[in-house]
């Protein structure tokens with residue numbers, strides 16, 4: 001046993017999340033944080049192409065259309081794909097906090113099947129911050145923001161330095177990203193967090 005808690009609700013001494021003063025305004029599209037990202041990358045042919053938008057406070061919304069390539073059972077989305085959509089939406093909250101963090105824990109409830117062709121409407125918000133630990137929750141609804149809930153998740157993201165990626169990523173992709181001015185600009189935006 002590691003001794004670390006697996007709870008996904010913020011501890012009593014957690015603080016409320018603070019929206020960064022330079023965060024995108026509510027309603028603003030967030031774009032992709034990495035063009036090869038399986039969740040949101042515009043250049044990733046196999047990915048979900050999830051599109052996220054800044055919400056009020058420390059929240060985001062996102063949409064993702066289930067395509068035939070996302071099937072698990074005939075005509076239905078694979079649960080791992082749905083978990084990816086939740087993970088990516090939760091990850092997009094970093095645009096509002098302006099910190100870099102990675103998923104430490106992700107607990108998912110699959111409430112109802114999601115047919116191919118469905119537009120899944122996701123909403124995520126940060127529920128508390130405790131040191132490097134960012135607690136958050138997300139919901140995915142079928143067909144619209146008021147549609148029936150299909151998936152839910154609670155998550156714990158852990159803040160990391162940019163070196164987490166430089167030290168652990170494969171050199172080919174790291175060097176390509178560092179040579180891409182657009183990618184460097186995205187990374188820098190997160191490094192200026194006071």
Ligand SMILES: CCCCCCCCCC(=O)SCCNC(=O)CCNC(=O)[C@H](O)C(C)(C)COP(=O)(O)OP(=O)(O)OC[C@H]1O[C@@H](n2cnc3c(N)ncnc32)[C@H](O)[C@@H]1OP(=O)(O)O
Pocket residue numbers: 004005006033039087088090091092094095101102103104105131132133156158160
């Ligand atoms: C705008 C940008 C948008 C980005 C979108 C991205 C969306 C996709 C997000 C992902 O999918 S990220 C990829 C999947 N995740 C990973 O690859 C992470 C792999 N794991 C690690 O690299 C490390 O385990 C990790 C950085 C998470 C933690 O290692 P550390 O050595 O930095 O943390 P440490 O062990 O010092 O723990 C710090 C605190 O976090 C807690 N912690 C760490 N991992 C935990 C865990 N898994 N469960 C529960 N608690 C955890 C730990 O107990 C401790 O709590 P306390 O401060 O209260 O003592």
